[in-house]
Amino acid sequence: MNPLREKAENLREQGYSYKMIANEINVAKSTLSNWFHDKPFSPNKEVLRRIQYGPIKSAAKKHNKKVAEVKALKQKGIQEATNLTERELWALGIGLYIGEGSKSNEQIEITNSDPAVIRAALGWYFQFCNATAEDIVIIIHIYPSNDREEILSFWKKATGLKDQNFGKIQIDKRTNKSRIRSNKLPYGTAHIRMKSNGNPEKGVRLYRKMRGWMQGALSQLEKRA
Numbered sequence: 001m002n003p004l005r006e007k008a009e010n011l012r013e014q015g016y017s018y019k020m021i022a023n024e025i026n027v028a029k030s031t032l033s034n035w036f037h038d039k040p041f042s043p044n045k046e047v048l049r050r051i052q053y054g055p056i057k058s059a060a061k062k063h064n065k066k067v068a069e070v071k072a073l074k075q076k077g078i079q080e081a082t083n084l085t086e087r088e089l090w091a092l093g094i095g096l097y098i099g100e101g102s103k104s105n106e107q108i109e110i111t112n113s114d115p116a117v118i119r120a121a122l123g124w125y126f127q128f129c130n131a132t133a134e135d136i137v138i139i140i141h142i143y144p145s146n147d148r149e150e151i152l153s154f155w156k157k158a159t160g161l162k163d164q165n166f167g168k169i170q171i172d173k174r175t176n177k178s179r180i181r182s183n184k185l186p187y188g189t190a191h192i193r194m195k196s197n198g199n200p201e202k203g204v205r206l207y208r209k210m211r212g213w214m215q216g217a218l219s220q221l222e223k224r225a
Helices: 003-013 018-025 029-036 045-050 053-080 086-100 115-128 148-159 178-184 204-222
Strands: 109-112 136-142 189-194
Touching: 003 018, 003 029, 018 029, 086 109, 086 115, 086 204, 109 115, 115 136, 115 148, 115 189, 136 148, 148 189
Parallel strands: none
Antiparallel strands: 109 189, 136 189
C-alpha cells in the first residue's frame, strides 16, 4: 500500500477530519475524499472540540448513512453481475479491450493500474485467446520516485506470474508529471501483452480479429443511440 495512504487510513480510523489529515501528511482533501468516501467515520474528541458538536455529529450520521447505501448498492450490483455466461464474459473482455486495449502495432495489449483489471485481462487471454503463460509479457511503467523492486514484487504477487513474464521496467522521466502521477499511481501501470511466439493466430491474426470483435460490438450499441 502507498505509505501516505496507509498513514492517512490510520489517522482516519482514529477519527480525524479530512482537513486535519491533509495538514498532517500534506495530501489534498479531494484525494482523501476519494480514498475514504465509502468508509464509515466517527469523529474523535479533538475534532469535536474544534467544531460545534451538533453539525459534525449530523454530518457523520449523513456520511455513515451514505456509506451504508453505497455498500448495499455495490452488493446488489455484484449479485446482478455474478454467474455470467461464457459468451457474456467474452463480450466483457471485448469491452475491456475497447476501453483499455492497444489499437496500434497489431499486438494484443491491455494497460491499467488496477491489479483486478490486469488479472481479468490475463484470465481473458487464457480463456478466449488460447494464451499460455509463455505467451504473456508485462511491461511496467513507473516514475523515478517509485521503488522498482517493491513494484515488481507487487505485480508478481498480483498476477501470479514469474520473473520471465516481466520485461524491462520503463521509467517516465517527464518532470511536469512525475510527482503528481507517482502519488496517484504508487505501483505504476502494467501493460500486459500477448506474444505470438511465431504463431500468427496469437499475434497479428488475433489482433485483426480483435478489431472486428470491437467493431461488431460497437456497431450494435451505436444502433441503440
